[in-house]
Amino acid sequence: MSRTSGTSGKGRIPGREPSGKARKGRKSRRLGLERLEERVLLSAAVDQSRYAADTLLVRFGDQTAPDEQAQLLSQYNGTVERQLGLVGATVVRVPEGTDIEAMASSLTADPRVEWAEPDYYWTLNAVPNDPRFNELWGLNNTGQLGGTPDADIDAPEAWDVFTGDSSVVVAVIDTGIDYNHEDLAANMWRNPGEIPGDGIDNEGNGYIDDVYGIDPWGDDSDPMDDNDHGTHVAGTIGAVGDNGIGVVGVNW
CATH class of the missing domain: 3.30.70.80 (Peptidase S8 propeptide/proteinase inhibitor I9)
Structure with a gap:
């Protein structure tokens, strides 16, 4: 498991106030996927060498x-x-x-x-129970979407050895991140120097309550994603694995 933090790198949209304030209070989008039984499935692969x-x-x-x-x-x-x-x-x-x-x-x-x-x-490979894992051909390509089998990063083989480390922090410089997303929230980095909701810039970096990162375009401390691309990238890096929801990241 890795921790992801959000940094927004949004481009200006004509006629739109770039302060980022319009995003405040916005409801987060969540995947309405059925929760599956929580277990790690095993898939077998023959090594013909x-x-x-x-x-x-x-x-x-x-x-x-x-x-x-x-x-x-x-x-x-x-x-x-x-x-x-x-x-x-x-x-x-x-x-x-x-x-x-x-x-x-x-x-x-x-x-x-x-x-x-x-x-x-x-050999037995650990396969997470996330229902959309079979769509992630970049992690494990069986030709399921018409592509070339094994044209992937061999994620299940790597997961047999190691599925991630919560001490690893990855900064995503993109359109922000939906830090409330059910497949990301548990793996979100949290600013250890900030006390959430106290209205004070506790660590003195110029941003108040920057718990999950900042939005330099809007010059505020809320990196909530209003485009989805940053959330997608963060999910590829560190979506929670084997939780029966959505997808899985390279680092669980």
Whole structure:
């Protein structure tokens, strides 16, 4: 989890007072998304560059009898270790040093075998339960929106190791930030030198009650977003993850 702070960098709109006062008291926009059960889901991914050195998986044809299977495997010094009933495959044990890929290719070419392949390693990736996570192809691209699978930043793989740190502060210089947004509020940076609502510039920086940042364009201490772009950027950086709401940021 990272903390985000807002700094507005708005451009002037003709005929509009740039003081920013019109934003005061404005209701924040919130996503009306159904809350899901709070849990971290797991997705599995096969790593085709890594597999067991002494086993492989074989699915024999329906007409290949057990004694014929054993005879075929003996040609490779292989033995049956166990059956995988769910997929109808056999785990075959072979001596270490066996060329697994060559053996799998040779067995697959045999008419008594439907297929054979290395015993690939699978890895589990932490996937947050945020309902719109599957739209974030930049974080995890499965081709879900017609793009190129795995053209992404491998976020789930990174999250297996680390999902963020609340001590990290990211300043967003944009159109402001909706600091009340339900997917951002918990991760918002708060000015430790300011006492909210006391009407005093506690830390003496020229801004009163600048709890979440400032609006230099309006020259005030309220960085509330009136364009949505800054909020979008902040969400990409640090939207709360695994809370069953909206999206997830790179740093939860």
